[in-house]
Amino acid sequence: MTATAAPPREAAGPPRTSVVGTELRRGAGPWAGAAVAVTVLVTMYAKAPGWQSRWTDTTDMLHIVAGLLVGPLVLALGCRQGGRDRRSGTLELLGSVPRSPLRRILLSVAPTVLWPAAGYLFAAAVCLLATWPYVGGGRPFLELVAADAVTLSVLGTLGHLVGRLVSWRLTAPLLAVVGYVVFGTATRTEFTGFWLNPAVEHFYTWDRPVWWFAPLWVVWCVGLALAALLAYAAGSARLRLLALLPLTAAVAAAVPIAGLPREGPWRQDPAAARLVCDGRTPQVCLPNVDRELLPDISKALTPLNDRLRGLPGAPTRWVGGPNAPGPGETALPNPDLDAVRGELSRPDLYLNSAVQFLFSETCRSEDFAGPDVERLGEIHLAVSEWLAPTPEDYGVPVGPGTQRHLDALRAKSPAAQRDYLARYMAADGCRPEEVPIP
Template sequence: MTLLGTSPAPDTAPTTPTPLSHRLRTHPLTTELRRGIGPWAGLAVLVVIAFGMGAHTNDWQGHWARTCDLLRSSGLLLGGPLALAAGCWSGGRERRRRTGALRASLPRTPLRQTLLAAAPAVLWPAVGYLLAAAGSLLATWPYAGGGRPFLSLIAADAVAIASLSLLGFVAGRLVPWRLTAPLLAALGYVALGAPTYSARNSRWLSPALEHSYDWDRPVWWFGAAAAVWTAGLAAAALLGYAARVRAVALVPLAAAVGAAVLLVHTADDLWRPDPGAAALVCDDGAPAVCVTVVESRLLPEVSRATAGLRAKLRGVEGAPERLVGGPWEDGPGHRQKPRYAPAKGTDRLTGLEFAVVRDHLTDPALYANSAAGELLQDHDCTSAEADGDTRYGERATNINDAVVQWLAPVPSFSYYGEGAERQLKKIEAMSDGERKAYLTKYFAADPCDPKQVPVP
């Protein structure tokens, strides 16, 4: 019996609940994540991917599709072998330290112990990849036009990095030889990179396969299927090694096989034309200049760069009414490809991929000259018979070079020789009306027959 005002007995005192933050700090998983090779592996993956992306910023920083493409190849080809090696080294840690017996004496199940030990080597490389991907997307955001990043594929790539780490961890447990990690990294690099040079549908099983095309988008389930494929293999390896009932490993293995069959069967159709990205945005000039939505931020610069060229084409019969960039029509397999037989009144605008750094033209004059040259090169002359007399071919080449130089001059024209310079002087000596009449005849001539190219 307890008297009023007296303190309760020590064994009946109420206990204060442990704060969640304290439980998280002292949890074995938190301890494991702070130690060992895991944080260093994540940092190494982050640094190597950042270096790979930073060395090619001119190639991707203005396009979401190119950014995600290079993230896939750099992230998996550079970060994947690192993740394999780190996981393998972590997996052989207990054998090297001779702590296997101590681990076996713990009350946790072998599967739970393995998951706890593998967590740092699995999670940190994936975090390193995601940080590198986030930095690349932030670097692209100020310069990108239309379109959007493929976040589902970025998530699938992070899963692939974690899966490679887990496969490496299991390999390290099974083969705790010190050279296993570097050998496994080399083998992983070859296995990830070799499908790039293959034309078989099975190449799509490699998570590092790059798809470089600005006007495509992945099918909505591509990222999920790719994640199931890589995660299923890793989970099957883990369960086959550590589960009490190893037959349970058949479940993730079956899921991985199903995803692999879906990826291989779909193959190139994993990427489909994106009408929103390929839609045209045009200025109000004459002839009009049109670019696709993904390059829409470049339209003002392209318009300014080609203003002189288009002014010289006004009033010339046979000159194009529009200069259009980007994909034009469906090619084999219903895929958008540039069309080299343009519709009447429309001609192909030279591509921007090699003329642009981030969101500006590096050399507007050279780009305008290339656009003028595209007016003459956009013809299929494969069926034309070769003329045995090279005089006409040489004369036509000189005239073509002179017309391009007059439409869009560049300082390097002297490279084309004295013949082209003589033809240019003839064109420059004409009056405005004479030039328009000559260019009308020039565009009306058969470009595949050098004899028909009119002399200024």
């Protein structure tokens, strides 16, 4: 029996690479993704004390950076990428290959769609991980981060189309400037459709977005991009009619977004706004989202509470958060400016702010008048400085009248100081003539 030789194996050829993969690797696409990631990370790092304590703050800051800084950048990068084939003189050559115009434009626009979104998502993930050790509760709003990534992809698509249509060399930087001006101006102007602007800012830490906002935002943005792509690549009446479908979907999604009230898609989150209190007297209560700050704030208010305890008019409870204080309660300052990474960075400044909140009065102009108004202002400032001196790096030199009252307070015995403070707090702050002189 004779052995039969196996047929020779064919030499392996080079690995096949997809057309999309090749398109993603060439040109400015990878550099665009890197530019987006660096822009987000550098900006967020510079603002880290302001967002690294709450998920809402992190999401808000990422949203502002994406809309106001990265959005115009992506417009310019997309415009530059879109003009690549026109600058290299290969548009006619590409038109001769056996691909439909729509497929050609989809391949060409792929880098400006995918790379900016990838760079933003990478940077956002880094920022969310940097926030995680310091948050007091809640969850990251990943749906809003994804919606911002889609926005950048759409801006890259629109910039790409502008680059293919306009041959002027300064189109890309001009497009970035226009985008920055439009997005920035729209955030400071009240108009119908205010929340269609991708750079609108949100402020409150105890809110959560309504569930339908992110999906509708994606439909609104993607519908615009698809309509623009189909209109650009339309070689027939059928494609032009087809472009009306995503345009209709975009308009339908934009209507409820444009109709949002001034607070936009944000609603109070009962779990985040729920009060968490310490066990002291008077109590110090913060919204659940700031519960990590409760020990620091309670400690900062201890010297003031020790002086106020048992006096008429003293607060029965300090309350922070969205709900108005009840009878006998006093509102707490928002700790945003004094909190860094879950800790109160300036207890002295926070205590000074709490005293200002304690003695603030809402008076009618006709009541708050007369020759004793100036004296009242001096006494009020003297009492505030006596209870909680303004830190030296924030202080403003006091006038001679205030200094005179402050010296008089400091010269009193502890019993006399407490007696004066009781009379001061019992007086009507809207009637200057009733406020006692130290």
